[in-house]
Amino acid sequence: MAKSIKTLQIRHVDAGSCNGCEQELTALTSRDYDMQRYGLDIVASPRHADALLVTGPVTDTMALPLEKVWGAIAAPKVRIAFGDCAIGCGVFQQSYTSHGGLIDSDLEIPGCPPEPGPALAALRDWMGSHSRGKSAYLELGPVEIN
Amino acid sequence: MASSWQKQNQELKDARYELLAMTADRRGNLTTSWLDPAGGNHVFSNLKVSDGRFPSLAAALPEIAWDEREIHDLFGWIPMGHPDLRPLIRTPRWRQDFFPMMSPGQAATWLDVEPDLPARKVEGEGVTIMKVGPTHAGIIESGHFVFSLIGENILHLDAHLFQNHRGAEALLEEKPLQQVAPLVTRVCAADTVSNQANWALAVEQLAGFKQSPQLVHQRIILLEAERVLSHLNDLAQIPAGVGFQVAHQRALAMKELWQSSLKTLFGHRFLFDTVRPGWASSAPSDALLADLSELRSLWIPWRQLVSGHHGFIDRMQGVGATSLNQVMRLGAQGVAARAAGKEFDARQLLPWYSELFRGPLIQSSGDVQGRFRVRLDELEASLQMIEQAALELSRTNLQEQRFIPPVTLSGRVVTFTESPHGMNVHDVALEDGRVVRYHMRSATYRNWPLLAQAVAGNTVADFPLINKSFELCYSCTDR
Structure with a gap:
């Protein structure tokens, strides 16, 4: 059976972003990109979510709230690092409050910030090549802060 | 004493x-x-x-x-x-x-x-506490808000920010000149050109570099293009705060059109890395003018839609009101201050803007509608300035100015520009071509305390609307 996921409901957490990633995520929900038509949406609660999408280098003040949001999402669940800071290659990587981005991401979407077109393509490609119930989807454990 | x-x-x-x-x-x-x-x-x-x-x-x-x-x-x-x-x-x-x-x-x-800090709350019979954040239900920056409520009315808001504090100022210390711009660019996506310009002005002033009229026009185009982008974003969010989806989506579509133009013309959808000491990214004037007129063709009917919608106007009037007295006392800046009648816009004090800038645009109501209207007027003024600057540039032959700052550049200087959020200030100290201290003071830093005062007495359901009408950056406040 071909691997694919039909929908992905996403909870977004800003962990120290410059607001560029947020604006581009908002663009994904606008009519020009309209990601809902592909089964993708930003949801209001981690209880509604299949995926955690993180922006920013993970500042210390956001590290525990981030862990709590991850814990509140039911497994199987997915972690997405959106943008260079969250991937761990942004300009704030070395700052004293930075935990260096999101570790163990299932999907990394690069860019500073990622442009909505390529970001949507990356999300759809990933959905097209993965399926639920595989080991990668099982409980991944709490966010480990390095 | x-x-x-x-x-x-x-x-x-x-x-x-x-x-x-x-x-x-x-x-x-x-x-x-x-x-x-x-x-x-x-x-x-x-x-x-x-x-x-x-x-x-x-x-x-x-x-x-x-x-x-x-x-x-x-x-x-x-x-x-x-x-x-x-x-x-x-x-x-x-x-x-x-x-x-x-x-x-x-x-x-x-x-x-x-990480939570003790909050300042109102205590008493019937007072309830509502905590929001630091993570939110939508796509917004992180911030933690503690409301003291009586029924649906807000008695007091204690805003705990700085979740996005990345220690940018410490990170800038000891950086050699050429490594500063990429970092300063990325402190805040909404005010990036203003931050880049402040850094460029600081180096140029310390080095005694004189900007050519062309460079000035190129920079004004970028600064005003950023204002158009940011105001479009904010003007899209205010209708969203009252569920006026048509106005919200049409404004987002204009924003997308403008961002695509900026990408094509200047190489980046938020204009990252477009201003450096002695340099600014430039675009062919005819292409820029064509994109401007396309944006205007969407803008004019949109402005008519939002200006003639009585339900929308009713929802904005008298909500989140601030007085000129509050604004002056707290040193508020930008749109939020001008909406309450403060006649101040940092562009009026920048000699290089004098040819194009026509003076601050103000309202007197100090409410959501005042802030909405200031942005409407400012956006149109910015489009005009871009147009004029592009026409000026099309009449002159472009000549690249060569500028290499001395490797031992030293000194201290305070520079400012008017970002989309108000007067944005950099206090820069260099020694032997390295940063020894870099302090950034964004306009929104001064406006957060005003927002907390503006929401008291309003219903809690109006907080998102009031918040969006201020549309304060978190990242350039937090740094």
């Missing part, structure tokens, strides 16, 4: 000077810099920290209260007599002896406790 430091700063405020910044450094030097709103001259007041303490200005000058709390958190100097010395940036996870600006480059270790 008031010290001369307090007296001097109080006199400047009384004379209607605008506070640019209050900057501390590791050696215990404190500087307040003020701007003469009549002529644009800078006035500095200096004080040396003595025995780890300095007399607080906050009781007399509430706009400086956050600056002093920040200095207390990051340097450990104690502002004596400060009326509210709770941590601003510091959290319970910071070690007591950790002062990041005193020892840059030091690796931080964190205590294993929650």
